[in-house]
Amino acid sequence: MNPPEPAPGMAESSREPALSSFDWRVHYVLSSDTCASYKAPFLRLSLFDEKRRQYDAEFTKTELDSLIASLDDVLHAVDDDEPSSAEED
Numbered sequence: 527m528n529p530p531e532p533a534p535g536m537a538e539s540s541r542e543p544a545l546s547s548f549d550w551r552v553h554y555v556l557s558s559d560t561c562a563s564y565k566a567p568f569l570r571l572s573l574f575d576e577k578r579r580q581y582d583a584e585f586t587k588t589e590l591d592s593l594i595a596s597l598d599d600v601l602h603a604v605d606d607d608e609p610s611s612a613e614e615d
Contacts, residue, residue: 569590573581585593 568587569585571583571585573583575581
């Protein structure tokens with residue numbers, strides 16, 4: 527997969543690092559008593575920065591569940607910190 531070109535606009539040196547693209551794939555793992563301890567990737571996540579460097583991460587189902595729970599916690603914390611429209615009036 528080729529990452530997209532960085533977005534035009536401000537000079538790269540003046541911008542904060544930002545996610546420009548992501549790719550994901552699901553890998554199926556067969557389940558049985560003999561392969562229950564086999565740790566195969568459940569999800570592979572590829573992130574590309576503005577300089578088109580690729581960063582990969584692989585997650586088992588347990589790791590993915592933990593990541594999703596952590597991201598939910600962050601989302602709730604950000605939502606709690608934002609003023610509501612009633613408070614702004």
